[in-house]
Amino acid sequence: MALFLLTANLLAALTTAALLDGLSPFWEIATWFAAIVAIALTVAFRRLATHHRGDSYASVRDVRNTGWDGLALALAWSAVPVLFCTHAPSGTTAGLGITLAVLMTAAAFAMAPLVLATLVFLGYLGAAMVIQLAMAGTVAAAVGIFAFTAMLMIICVSRARTLVLIRAGEIALGERNETVSLLLREFEETDADWLWETDTARRIVRASARFAYACRLDPAGIEGMPFLQVLAGPTWETGNFAAGLRTLAEKLKARESFRDLRLPVQIDGEDRWWELAASPRFGDLGEFVGFLGVASDVTEQRASADRINRMARFDTLTGLPNRLMVNETLVKTIAEADRSGGRYAFMMLDLDRFKAVNDTLGHPIGDRLLGRVSERLDQLMGEAYLCGRLGGDEFAVVVRDASDTVAIERLAQRIIESLSLPYEIDAHTLFIGASIGLAIGPRDGRTAEMLVRSADLALYRAKDAGRGVFRTYEPELHVQAEERRVLELALRTAVENGEMHLEYQPVVDAEAGQLRGFEALLRWKSPEFGTIPPSKFIPLAEDARLIAPIGDWVLRTACAEAAKWPSDIRIAVNVSANQLQNPGFLTTIASALSNAGLSPERLELEVTESVFLHEGLGVTRVLDRLLGLGVHLSLDDFGTGYSSLGYLSRTRFSSIKIDRSFIHDAAKGVREAVAIVRAVIALAESLDMATTAEGVETAAEHKMVQEFGCTMAQGYYFGRPMSVTDARALVNRRWKASAAA
Template sequence: MPIDMRALLALSEGCDPREWGRLRAAQLDAGRQLAWFALAANLLATAVCAALLYPRMPFWQVASWSTLLIAGTVWVTIRRRLAPSRAAGHGGRTDIRATLWEGGSLALAWSVIPVFFCPQVPVATSIGLGLTLMIVMTGAAFAMAPLPLATLMFVGTLGFVSFVQLMLMHAVAIAGGVLAFTLLLMTACLSRTRALVTIHNAQAVLDERDETISVLLLEFEESAAEWLWETDATRRVIRPSARFARACGRAPADIDGMPILQLLAGPSWDSGTFAAGLRALAEKLRNRDSFVNLRLPIRFTEQERWWQLAAAPRYDDRGIFCGFRGVGADVTDQRASADKINRMARFDTLTGLPNRRLITETLSDAMIAAEACGGRCAFMMLDLDRFKAVNDTLGHPVGDRLLCQVAERLGHMMSANESCGRLGGDEFALVVRDASDTGAVEELAGRIITALSRPYDVDHYTLHIGASIGLAFGPRDGRTSEMLIRSADLALYRAKDAGRGVFRVYEPALYVQAEERRVLEIALRGALDRGEMSLAYQPIIDTQGGMLRGFEALLRWESPEFGTVPPSRFIPLAEDARIIAQIGAWVLRTACAEAASWPEGLRIAVNVSPVQLQNDGFVTTVATVLADSGLSADRLELEVTEGVFLREDRGATTTLARILDLGVRLSLDDFGIGHSSLGYLSRTRFSSIKIDGSFVRAAARGGREALAIIRAVVALAQSLDIATIAEGVETQDERQLVAALGCTHAQGDLFGRALPVTETRTLAERDWTDSAAA
């Protein structure tokens, strides 16, 4: 609270009347306590002055003055002492103002000396009397500072009377000194009063705060979940609270004086088997260190509890160690919740296996251990084959239960040397801590694939899946966990390319290939914008009449850095990089715009990636391209491969149906070279089937199997009213053969290589019938 000078002198109530009332009460009580001191000081000063005056002044005058001064002093003392104590009460402005009479009466009594006695005594006596008055004024200014009005009245009156008397005696210099001394004393009095009030106010605030803390501690002790504990210098419990004793399961008297470590150790005190937390507590107590959040297990009963302790050492005024005082709490429930949260953060909620985070930490620990002993560890990345088909056809609940069975099989195959976990989706991982025997690790990978490839019985379904594994050894294939995981991932990618159901070990060449793919991908992302891509068009002719029926658009990439990049290399990369949709849309727009300038009746065939069909906006893209180019829908033929049906995605079939609704034709490309199934032809209405050139070449060489396959495909196509296109026709013999076998169309270098735009337009405008007849 700021100290207002007007309120200090009782000229106003102050900004906080209640607080100022308390301060004034303290002032009055301080004046009461100083009354005896004031009496003794005045009697001593009176005796000194009387001794100086008696030889030189009549006895009756000195005695009369002494009696008057002593009577006044006694009256002030009695008045103050009889006033009630107000240390904890309330003092008013009237009480403070009443002290003016005390200071004024004493000042008048002492004024007799400068007014009456000093002019009549020798100079030496006057100097002695003057010095005595100055001492009296100085003592009053400091000793009576708690009552500023009384002090100011006393010092001011006595100083002013002395000043006037000296001026009348023409002692101007001395009068000025007395005046300055008086003003200095009055200023010092006010400053000391302000300081005393400030100190008292601060002490009152501290007392109030201590009282509040005491109340809070009492409430804390009675109602809070925590408790207070205290030890002496020998680490024995002292003054145990009721809550602390109740937490220990004992009465306060039973644990008073008991060693704190023995109390907390419980049954383990006799066995000497101490928890790490108790050892840490013993260390802190021995070193006299403060500590917080120290957790340790407590077992007073059959059930183990967890306590959290905090404490600080205590020292007395001389700096001697007295023990510890602290607070404790039972955090068993919080620890259980924290353990649950930690488990959720480190374990897969579906399978119960360690998750990616914990597997990564386990791998890091294994690599550190291998590095320390000069050994090696291993990391496997495992991907389930054909799992997506189960999820899509039977639903996620079945897929989840299948994953749990996979996790169970993996768990049964783990020894103390291995840890397995789930990274997410259908990806699992395995850490081999000691992989010194690489043959044993590879054998384990093979056994895992065999075990996971056995049939599963889930909700009355017999399910068949498999697994592919990428294997990397540390620190050979990576000196950090991140590098080793990347190496295993590259090996897994190679295992998938190898046909799945196998494991592959990381080789440095895989990193080189991955780096080449990365650089090539960077170049591919900007190829369209830099104008590096173009379309070439290969003619498709009628085998019977030799008429031109259309063209197939073939994508070409001429890179300044990599030269001519074949589609077999950059198309899979574009699919993995998720930029195939952008490239495919450009191919569609360019091909359709070009075909719109050709004579009516010529079709354009465009290859479509299975990844494009998974894009929800693909059908919209086709419709937009047709509308913008003005090309009739029946002149556009989209070529898809069997991969569309092998990607375990029923959405592709739906997309193809929506494309057919637009009036666009569909062609099944490369039929016979993959997992060919006649069922594909029943799922979608194809306009044509393309027979791969490898069968054409084999049939031309007299291969019976190739001949039989072509005949079967042609017969099937004729029965379904589907055209057949023989690819890769390069010689007249091959042309005559495919025509004789019943293929309706053919394409290949015999009829024309893939042509640039200008040559394509020239060919499209020629009379193909006349050319073929010639």
């Protein structure tokens, strides 16, 4: 505004000089006019020569100098009312007053940003006019000029304040714009984000260099191209668009804002992923003028997310889908089948004898074996199947189309046959197998949870059938499972409620038939379910991890009862593999013997060959420590399990029990059974072990085992399992008979 102020001063000076012409000496008017011009030019050129300070603050000295400029102009113009208006006629005085008022108004407008200079100019000149008018006796005019001057000063301060606020807003906006520019420049340097803009026809306008570079197109050539065509690339001609591009087209057509919209694009033959966000733009009259948005290349982020997703849904050891993905696929399969009215199926696989590989050869070999198993499973899968690993040695197969039940059963059989073939790993030939439970929906379950439960129940049935087979779910399996659940609840409190008791079956000398001991047999009579056979509740107790507390009770009860018998009568107690794995088992044995006052050699623990499958858990060491206590060990059901002679060489058993099935078959003259019984007896004699024939029920069988040379015999022929009262009576009769002899 410096030139505007200069012009106002020159015009006002010329007008004043013209009004004073002929009223004052020429030299006075010329001198005053020259002073006005000199001061106005000096002030104007000083303003124009001042360096623009941008957003910095002015110093106090700079502000004070502007005040001197205002004072200089005020002194020069105050000469008009003080010197020239004294002898001027009233008409001339009025004209001079109007000229000064216009000048003051122009100064208030032009010099408002320099508020100190403006206030000094207005205040001094206004005071001079008020004093002159008051001395001339025109009080009303003096009051009017005073009010006019005060009003101009107030307007000046108000306008100055407004200008400061406007400038502060401009500074803040400039700072934000600069920040945005810096951010965009940073994004462009990292090839991350870029801006894009379209017109009403969805054509690209004002394409940025960064956007053109991202599209690998020339900035001039991309201008005016349809935005969707640029993103579609080669698929623009075929119309085979990605789902994300169709969503984008719908958003643009509906003129809706959107964000985080990801879609695949092809840049120079390379597949990339972009993320878009945009909002519609509107003109001053509210008309739609296009879209303004930002785009990001998120290819690396998506690849990282895909890797994380794969880690979350695929098993790291085998590469097969894990439990999460299997469940998601099953849920999706059920939903699709419900819409189409189709059938689906679920197989649950469990490897047989895999734990033995882990325990004997170690987990590294077991992990490699799982890898080989997964390879064989993957080779058997078609497009309608998904095979995954649930964890450990459990696998599952989701069948999307189960319309052909026979084909599914053939697949289950092929899986069993394939997994049962030998594996060659690190010079080891490994043999395992598989058991499979099959459930077909919606008959066996309309939800993923129900179908998995049905397949799991069918798998249990396959294991009970001897493993290496598949079984299909049947409704009674659920009834059996519910029965197991109820029995398990009752079993947990059976000992505390006094529902358990022991029965004792005599063990006699095979040659003389004299009583040598008893085998303690556990029985359970539930008030709710009646008498439950051991074949039913013992496996349940092992599965529910209740065998340890129940076995402890059996040991303590049997030892306490045997302590009341003559010192040559032994007590035999069956021990499971789970008990031997218990770190406190040795303490339990020692405590039971000590509390009962029973000598260790009178206690015989019967174990089956299955306990040696847990050798990696230190079972052999536990057996050796039991022998160190003086307890006798008996190998039960020899010949029905794995029958490895290595077991006999690693543990000093006192006796071997021959299973009743061999005794019965041998009594019938079955050649193989006879050979087995003779071989076992000969083996035991060579190892200085006793033999016990189980299941002797007739005199012929007794005579046979005598001829074969068995040491002891046990069976209904000598006595059924009896109550503790009957066992005591039998012991007393035997003792009396011995005393009489």
